[in-house]
Amino acid sequence: MQYYAVAGAERPALVARDGRDAFDLTSANPNVETFSDLARAANVTNQSIDDVARGLLDEAESFSADDLSERARRPAAPDEVWAAGVTYHISEQAREAESGMPDVYLDVYEGERPEIFFKATESRTVGPNDAVGIREDSTWDVPEPELGVVLYRGDIVGYTIGNDVSSRSIEGANPLYLPQAKVYDRCCSIGPCIASPDDVGDPQNLEMTMTIERDGEIQYEDSTSTSEMVKSCEELVSYLSRHNTVPETAVLLTGTALVPSEEFTLAEGDVVRIEMDGIGVLENTVTVV
Template sequence: MKILQFYVPCKGLRVGIMEGNSDEVFDITSSGVQSTLDLIKRSILLKMPIESIVKSQEKKGKFSYSELNIMPDKTKPHLLLPIYPPEVWGCGVTYKRSAEMRDDDTTSAKGIYDYVYSATRPELFFKATSSRCSGPNDYICIRSDSVLTAAEPELAYVLGDGKEIIGYTICNDVSAWDIERENPLYLPQSKIFYGCCALGPVISLNSEIKDPYNLNITCKIIRNGSVIFFGGVNSSKI
């Protein structure tokens, strides 16, 4: 099962579910479930799987995913962030190639990234609050003082109160590489700014992902209608 959020004119934010490979999105919004965060909190409070909570919710409408998958437009139903996260945290140097590349590019403190890659304690950094996040088909941003901002597609985990994995989504960890390369102490400035974190389009619940270490992650950058970059990696390389 997948959970998501979408906008409907005159109704505002709605909570939706998708089952299997169907294109159908069912609206399960209620007084007790007005966001996916409400749904997750209710699951934790009642100590019930989200799937069980969903079964008790009335389906109040049906949409097709394809009709929702458009750029945000207040006059049309469209996808929103799959969750408004209280906090987003990131793990750095998760790929060997990334460690080697970042050590080569850094003008000071050589070897620190390669060390972190193999260390027991990971590199963790604060990334964003919900106000700094962008949803599906929406704009991301760059810092005005950066000349080299890069897309960094990542597998994102949605965690519960006990740090248990609720589900997975996709994150674009937009980063100002030139600022971090100047000095690793500038990492917060390279990572945190308005529109620095894109999430979505849906949250695939933990029960749906059989092996999170065998997922293909791809990134395609389109500019003026043309694909200028396409790449991918399997999560087994993490």
């Protein structure tokens, strides 16, 4: 199933989509208002999130699947968002191109230990139908479309799409500036939903497409597959959780292979659209922060 956080006039709701049908799980049990509530119930009862959701369907009100894309909001409120870098060859090439110290990126790409860095807090993370940010003090900014692994108490409970918006000019000036290039207001977007592991199937075999539109014209469009990742989702999660207490709900972004050319930089009003098999479409406008 796929799980959406939906804004409503009276209350927020957690909506489960099963094929063409959608159901308001919160109407069946008001204690299941967020994805974390559902994951917590699955953890306590030793069930999958889909099994817990199916137990609510008989009492849940139907929801129009046609309304999901317009009403969807950030599908979870992660305590922390982390990210992995240089997990695709094209990413390693792009990071080398921007940096005066290119060898450090090649070493990570070929090394056993992945690059894992802190990306965002809940307050810095937005969802679909909201704007991602680019820094006012940056001159070269790009979106980074990524498969997001959703964790509950360190276990993989689903997958989402992530946009790891980054300042290449700041990071390129010196790798030690990475936190400033990555962590700032509206620096991250996730959504449009969280798809369960059963719904996604093999996360290392998903097609991903990114389109960037400006004033109604396509500025960038390209596709890739998560099969090109040099490390698996499980490997990346294992390094994140080594000697590190992962909070109750967290998201780990797994790196990007879709990198616009060096001549391109995001601008106010751009529209970034990321589509991934089994999960859907994450679309955001761009604003300067």
